[in-house]
Amino acid sequence: MGRGSARHEDGVVAMAPIGISGLLLGLFLALAGAGPVVAQQTTTPVDRAATGGAQTLADIMARQQGLTVDDAFRRSATGNPDAAAAATDPLGTLGGVADAELWRALRFGSAEVTVSSRSPAAQVVIQDGGMRWLKFRAGPLASYGGWLLVGVVGLLALFFLLRGRIRIEGARSGVTMQRFSALERFAHWLTAGSFILLAASGLTLLFGRRALIPLLGQDAYATMAIGGKWLHNNVGWAFMLGLILITVLWIAHNIPDRHDLKWLAVGGGLFRKGVHPPARKFNAGQKLIFWAVVVLGGLSAVSGLSLLFPFRLSLFGAAFDLLNATGLPHLLGLADLPGTLLPQQEMQLAQLWHGIIAFGFIAVILGHIYLGSLGMEGAFDAMGSGQVDVQWAREHHGLWVDEVTAAKAAAAPAAPAAE
Numbered sequence: 001m002g003r004g005s006a007r008h009e010d011g012v013v014a015m016a017p018i019g020i021s022g023l024l025l026g027l028f029l030a031l032a033g034a035g036p037v038v039a040q041q042t043t044t045p046v047d048r049a050a051t052g053g054a055q056t057l058a059d060i061m062a063r064q065q066g067l068t069v070d071d072a073f074r075r076s077a078t079g080n081p082d083a084a085a086a087a088t089d090p091l092g093t094l095g096g097v098a099d100a101e102l103w104r105a106l107r108f109g110s111a112e113v114t115v116s117s118r119s120p121a122a123q124v125v126i127q128d129g130g131m132r133w134l135k136f137r138a139g140p141l142a143s144y145g146g147w148l149l150v151g152v153v154g155l156l157a158l159f160f161l162l163r164g165r166i167r168i169e170g171a172r173s174g175v176t177m178q179r180f181s182a183l184e185r186f187a188h189w190l191t192a193g194s195f196i197l198l199a200a201s202g203l204t205l206l207f208g209r210r211a212l213i214p215l216l217g218q219d220a221y222a223t224m225a226i227g228g229k230w231l232h233n234n235v236g237w238a239f240m241l242g243l244i245l246i247t248v249l250w251i252a253h254n255i256p257d258r259h260d261l262k263w264l265a266v267g268g269g270l271f272r273k274g275v276h277p278p279a280r281k282f283n284a285g286q287k288l289i290f291w292a293v294v295v296l297g298g299l300s301a302v303s304g305l306s307l308l309f310p311f312r313l314s315l316f317g318a319a320f321d322l323l324n325a326t327g328l329p330h331l332l333g334l335a336d337l338p339g340t341l342l343p344q345q346e347m348q349l350a351q352l353w354h355g356i357i358a359f360g361f362i363a364v365i366l367g368h369i370y371l372g373s374l375g376m377e378g379a380f381d382a383m384g385s386g387q388v389d390v391q392w393a394r395e396h397h398g399l400w401v402d403e404v405t406a407a408k409a410a411a412a413p414a415a416p417a418a419e
Contacts, residue, residue: 121343133348141206153366160374194236197232199358243297259278278398280399289367311346378392
């Protein structure tokens, strides 16, 4: 049973590189039981009359070759309690169910299990979907996610080699103005610092077996993994607090406006010298980063909470019902996604969703870190001391400088009239 199911999921591992969007689709298909990610060669209908409806040698051979085998004939072969012998008969205690049928019913979740524990997942004795989760996590998630980060770093390095550091083109004025208040900088660094710790600990847990154990050894990595897990679980609260703060402080400044179109039309002046499109406190690029942080951070927080409190926050069954109601699976040529999931399936989906969102999030933040430090002269001062040179501000946020100057002039007391 275990060997056969492991072979059946090989279609998930053989998935072609399709990026983050493909990972999301593969996540739903691989773990929700909606079928393999990529269309596989299927076997011809098998005549099982000779085996009384049980699996045949052709089924076993097809499964070993990684072909799709319809398990419908096995799911229903779990015995017939109505045909059971009386309790006083020698075989009455079996209830008309053979051992193979009992284990099959346990595997496919149709057995009536009574347990003393009241845990939500206690009645699930066998959940072979864990193999699909394991293969997706160790295969597409780790491989494509890792290459995504390597690709982003490579592109940033290439951009730096071609463009160099974006310098302040005019002469520094020697006069500074406040870019961000102490509260704004606290919210930023709380979010940024916690995110870095979360990213580092999460990547350590995902890639530790293949990357760190060969370097550090099992004992050293075990200590690191235990500490990383504790760090990840607890630093998440600081990240969520920072996310709330920056949303409240900056959402009003990140509403798109017509100036953003001008900024985007010239690439924000990032690719050519002497190009300085108009921008208010946040330009279009920074607004994109802001909304990416809010959306991806929010999704990470929700899935993280479901992992912090296992089996208490079911996300995907309801989400699949909603997708089915929209007809989206049928538009993609798929069957309806399962609205009823085992507790373990909910947790497995939440963990993989958490990982996929995290890879996209890290990729976005790598670009943000680059421009805020090495990539642009004077940018770090905004979140370092909170003060920026007026010349830098005029080149990158000219409209904001005019707004601040006008506000200060309006707030200044009027000079007394001369007698």
